[in-house]
Amino acid sequence: MNLPITGGCICGAVRYESTAEPVLMLKCHCRDCQRITGGPYVPVVVFPYPAFRLTQGEVRRHSTATEGGGHNVRGFCPECGSRLTGAENAERGIIGVVASSLDDPAIFQPKFEIYVEDAQPWDFMDSSTRKFSGHFSKKPEADTP
Numbered sequence: 001m002n003l004p005i006t007g008g009c010i011c012g013a014v015r016y017e018s019t020a021e022p023v024l025m026l027k028c029h030c031r032d033c034q035r036i037t038g039g040p041y042v043p044v045v046v047f048p049y050p051a052f053r054l055t056q057g058e059v060r061r062h063s064t065a066t067e068g069g070g071h072n073v074r075g076f077c078p079e080c081g082s083r084l085t086g087a088e089n090a091e092r093g094i095i096g097v098v099a100s101s102l103d104d105p106a107i108f109q110p111k112f113e114i115y116v117e118d119a120q121p122w123d124f125m126d127s128s129t130r131k132f133s134g135h136f137s138k139k140p141e142a143d144t145p
Helices: 031-037
Strands: 005-008 015-018 024-028 042-048 052-056 060-065 071-076 083-089 094-098 112-114
Touching: 031 042, 031 083, 042 083
Parallel strands: 024 112
Antiparallel strands: 005 015, 015 052, 024 042, 042 094, 060 071, 071 083, 083 094
16 A cells, blocks of 8 residues: 555645554444435544644544544535535544545455445445444454355
8 A cells, every 4th residue: 555645635735644554444324324415324444543644725524423422523625615524533543535525545455344234225335344233342243154
């Protein structure tokens, strides 16, 4: 994987980079992610927080409550509204980036899917990924590889 990994919004006002490779890649099917994207899931690439930085512009952040009682902080371009980040957590040392905002989204290779209990019946999931009914810290579904 070529570093830095770069991306940004559709209008070009916000650009970012990571000087480290992703720590994980996943699909989140929770209803919150479905509503925020208008799609069946969010393709998430998680980077180490210290390796991630905005190289142009600023993001506008919005926070929603999480199942565990915390908050999921998401970043958007204030000009065009493109969703760029999520699961921003400096304390845990991670930041999620929406894979479709990457300059090379082909690097997205998810290993698991979370909140599959919320997946829509018209969303055909990849049979090779590991599936979790809720967050990946919970027990995986019994019938997954």
